[in-house]
Amino acid sequence: xxxxxxxxxxxxxxxxxxxxxxxxxxxxxxxxxxxxxxxxxxxxxxxxxxxxxxxxxxxxxxxxxxxxxxxxxxxxxxxxxxxxxxxxxxxxxxxxxxxxxxxxxxxxxxxxxxxxxxxxxxxxxxxxxxxxxxxxxxxxxxxxxxxxxxxxxxxxxxxxxxxxxxxxxxxxxxxxxxxxxxxxxxxxxxxxxxxxxxxxxxxxxxxxxxxxxxxxxxxxxxxxxxxxxxxxxxxxxxxxxxxxxxxxxxxxxxxxxxxxxxxxxxxxxxxxxxxxxxxxxxxxxxxxxxxxxxxxxxxxxxxxxxxxxxxxxxxxxxxxxxxxxxxxxxxxxxxxxxxxxxxxxxxxxxxxxxxxxxxxxxxxxxxxxxxxxxx
Numbered sequence: 001x002x003x004x005x006x007x008x009x010x011x012x013x014x015x016x017x018x019x020x021x022x023x024x025x026x027x028x029x030x031x032x033x034x035x036x037x038x039x040x041x042x043x044x045x046x047x048x049x050x051x052x053x054x055x056x057x058x059x060x061x062x063x064x065x066x067x068x069x070x071x072x073x074x075x076x077x078x079x080x081x082x083x084x085x086x087x088x089x090x091x092x093x094x095x096x097x098x099x100x101x102x103x104x105x106x107x108x109x110x111x112x113x114x115x116x117x118x119x120x121x122x123x124x125x126x127x128x129x130x131x132x133x134x135x136x137x138x139x140x141x142x143x144x145x146x147x148x149x150x151x152x153x154x155x156x157x158x159x160x161x162x163x164x165x166x167x168x169x170x171x172x173x174x175x176x177x178x179x180x181x182x183x184x185x186x187x188x189x190x191x192x193x194x195x196x197x198x199x200x201x202x203x204x205x206x207x208x209x210x211x212x213x214x215x216x217x218x219x220x221x222x223x224x225x226x227x228x229x230x231x232x233x234x235x236x237x238x239x240x241x242x243x244x245x246x247x248x249x250x251x252x253x254x255x256x257x258x259x260x261x262x263x264x265x266x267x268x269x270x271x272x273x274x275x276x277x278x279x280x281x282x283x284x285x286x287x288x289x290x291x292x293x294x295x296x297x298x299x300x301x302x303x304x305x306x307x308x309x310x311x312x313x314x315x316x317x318x319x320x321x322x323x324x325x326x327x328x329x330x331x332x333x334x335x336x337x338x339x340x341x342x343x344x345x346x347x348x349x350x351x352x353x354x355x356x357x358x359x360x361x362x363x364x365x366x367x368x369x370x371x372x373x374x375x
Contacts, residue, residue, distance in 0.1 A: 004105075036098075111161050228251050228253075
């Protein structure tokens with residue numbers, strides 16, 4: 001059996017997040033693969049993408065869209081349908097667009113979520129969709145986009161889900177079952193550390209840590225309120241439209257920092273007492289990133305955290321993303337005698353080597369099935 005030619009795809013490479021870290025893991029698995037996408041902005045995503053051969057859609061010529069990818073939404077179905085790939089297997093990392101890229105060979109979709117702008121519009125916008133102009137535009141586009149999206153999903157040869165909750169959404173949206181393959185944690189403890197300015201003074205007593213985009217549905221405001229009357233401090237690493245509002249809300253024992261590189265993020269995890277994960281995530285890498293540093297997590301009992309957190313072993317759960325519930329979870333964190341080695345062992349089971357092995361096994365199955373069909 002010959003080695004298949006592999007290509008990689010992703011919706012757009014314009015930001016830093018868990019999905020982009022998964023794509024980087026795929027590029028390390030297939031270092032010679034070309035990466036296809038609709039939009040690419042080297043200034044706003046991870047610098048490692050500069051070392052990858054990237055092919056973009058015609059939309060990438062429009063600078064405004066490279067910095068405001070959501071504004072491109074009415075054009076992305078058209079652009080995605082015109083991305084053409086020549087490979088034996090296209091591995092498409094998709095939240096709704098890359099699964100529509102056309103390939104001469106087989107297509108393996110690794111789904112982070114079915115299209116949020118179709119099936120979870122409030123989450124996508126971070127607000128009630130009916131209260132914004134973009135929400136009304138999305139509603140008008142939904143019939144056409146829905147037809148396109150379902151055709152794109154049906155065109156895949158294999159569909160993988162990044163978590164149990166996403167497998168359920170895929171079943172609801174498209175009517176078929178998807179195998180769950182957990183993504184790898186993105187921040188390795190093996191690397192250089194760089195202190196965060198003005199936070200070094202917190203190291204002696206430790207601090208709680210939130211790593212999150214500053215969006216309404218991330219519930220960072222509730223984490224702030226949970227520590228308002230506590231002696232311990234809270235470090236928030238992230239950026240987003242709520243930055244100014246949260247900065248104004250934050251008491252003296254809370255600090256918010258953005259534009260943090262991996263060296264500084266490692267340092268932040270290394271010196272944290274525990275990590276708070278207060279949002280509903282499709283998978284959510286933060287508990288695992290905390291885990292590889294031996295840090296417990298207080299996580300919302302929902303979404304992908306049900307796959308990645310083991311209560312009493314790697315963290316504790318709270319049932320509602322409210323300040324009082326988070327505060328009680330932090331009390332549990334402080335009262336528990338955590339075994340750092342056990343936390344690290346749990347997180348290591350989600351490592352990149354495990355992810356690569358699962359993807360390789362699926363590609364081998366696809367290739368063998370294709371050869372049998374053409375024998």
